[in-house]
Amino acid sequence: MELAALYKRVIGLDVHQAQITACALIEEADGTTRMEQRQFGAFKRDRRALASWAAALGPDCVVMESTGIYWKSPYAALEAVGLHAQVVNARHVKNVPGRKTDIGDAQWLATLARAGLLRGSFIPPAPLRELRLIARQRQVLVGQLASEKNRLHKVLTDSGIRLGVVVSDLHGQSARAMVKALIAGQPPHEVIRFASARLKAPRAEIFEALQGDLTASHGFVLQELMHHIEEIEARIARFDARLLAGLADAQSALALLQTVPGVDLIGAAMLLVEIGTDMTAFGNADRLASWVGVCPGNNESAGKRKSGHVRKGNPYVRRLLCEFAHAASRTRSVFKTKFQALTVRRGHKRAIIAIAHKLLRTIFFMLKRGEHYRDSATDYEALSVQRNAPRWIKALTKYGFIAPVSV
Template sequence: MEEITEEPVGLVERVCAVDIGKAELVACVRVPHVSKPGRRAQEVREYATMTSSLLGLADWLHRQQIELVAMEATSDYWKPVFYLLEAEGFECWLLNAKHVKNVPGRPKTDKLDAVWLAKVVERGMCRPSLVHPKPIRQLRDVTRYRRSLVREQSREKQRLEKILEDAQIKLDSVISNLHGVSGRQMLQAMIDGQRDPSVLAEMAHGVMRRKIPQLREALTGHFDDHHAFMCAAMLRRIDALAADIAQLDTRIEQLIAPFAQAVRQLDDITGVGTRSAQEIIAEIGVSMSAFPTAAHLVSWAKFAPIDRQSAGKSKASSTGKGNPWLAATIGEVVAALARTDTFLGERYRRLVRRRGKKRAIVAVGNSVLTIIWHLLSDPDARYHDLGSDYHDARISKQRRQRDLVRQLEHLTGQKVTLQPRPELTTAA
């Protein structure tokens, strides 16, 4: 190893930093110098990212008695290296590349990047990113894939609706669920060759039979063999996706079983169903040890606006880009809450009037994440709704009084002072 002459300021004595690529990586080990106290020694080696080479890297790190291995989150290339070294017993840190960016204007190579990263880590100038344990990672893979398939299924349904519009079939204007029992039976009959609107309309079931006259008009169009071919292909794709989603649901039930208590806790929150609870747990885990306070979780999820101020002036700011999968789930929860007669529902309606829909979603999502943190931090905690009249009972009366006084002062141009009525003072 070559001798390093800078002054010792290290917090981690024996550290390894890895600059990762798809086919190879560069590892820099920094340890105390053997014969010169207070000095550091470093060595840089290159390894392929194949399993045998990574095992050779692990052997080298064991011989060097490495305490900490750090690497940047480079695409998905970090995963095999991180997981293998973690399984070998090393403490591994995954670092955000923005937090450990090299100084501009200096040469940039894989070797120099690894050396710089090792220096940053040994001095305690960075913090590790959240990496969930293996059970949560597996659950997250399945829930994310399920959401992807649900989105793809929705796109196929939209494509089917466009084909029907092209054929002047207005079925989705009369039926709320085109893929329900009645809708699917009519679609299949048209694909099989039945084009008579009266016959098709008679296939309606239940309360849908009240709309038979409207169905006849909606089913009158120019649906031909071309439309039948396209619809048949799309329906096969929709059904295949539905079968895959059902299999994923079964797998998720198996993976979520150890966390059933946490699912029940989150399911108590109005707007959070079983599926939303599963997705939330898959993204943030069940242990809140990574988040010392609820504010840390909210900030990590990017549901907390960032203050930007310069020269005494506040500038436009945003929450930043966080976990898109978690944000999608929280957005659905807020959309469901907005239609409920609850504290959070009323909070959304109050905010959307003054601040707009986007800011209201962020603010209520902030509240939802705060509640989630408290529930997962205490297994015995239970959610209790404060009620939709919470603000009216505590805030609105005083605010209404203040607004009326201001309006009266504006109309009269005089100062208004409120005094209790004499009869109330006497009674008291």
């Protein structure tokens, strides 16, 4: 079957680590189609040659596979000469037998692109792509920090110290001060003076929890772990500062997102560098949810609904949304009500994904319309009256609109 051509000049790129195979389909003035195939290396000079060759052809459309991270450098080289390539999912174009060579892949990509059958994924502008590096590395550091904190807890438990039983956060201000005092070799009756008065556990119970057999090896490992934890925390703080500085022009969007339950400043910043502020790039909320991978799967055959597992999407956004969902499920909002209702029927994990889906759709319309979040389960007028009624009554009494109440 011959595919109808929508574009006259297209280029398909099959990108690998060390080689880029290109295939150009050019429709001549007499209606004939000319095919031009080239192979380029992956070094900077090769990418420049690729960009120059592509720009000289003046293509209507350039497509490439999203192969790992190898597409990023060629994409930037093409962008530098004014060509905005479409990055497509390889899974959408690989299901054809007999096209398993690099040249065949590039030719098939060009053929599909010429017929307008490919839809490119969302690629943010270059400034946001650079900030993505910072945001994603920060997520890696947060994971490392959690791992080191858990390891410190295990070493304390191994030494017989049960401080985690009497404090809710072993890395809170007073708990960390007590752990550092233990590492320094201070006895429990001196360590307990670092316990904050806000701790609910009795002092006698805290004193017993500090009793243990802390050997020299325990102390050495705990000291190294504590140094590493504080080093990672300082590094995360530097990443936060750099990330927020890069989003100085998006303060309105950051303030907008922080009105959503469960979203803080850093969470809003990390979400913006992934999805951007222009929602027209996705078209509608359904496509955004599909791109992230938080919407139900679509698998139906012969009228029967099969697996509804979520598809693989953007793991960084999905992780952020799940964190937001856990936080929002503990707030006084419509998300808490929905989470409680879904947990009974579908379980905790499915409820979290559903809340993440709802949060993402809400964020889409907020950014698209430039409106702050307003919770449907909250009576904002009643809250305003409750907060301001004493001040209003005092002012009305002062200026004689109402008579003072006699005691």
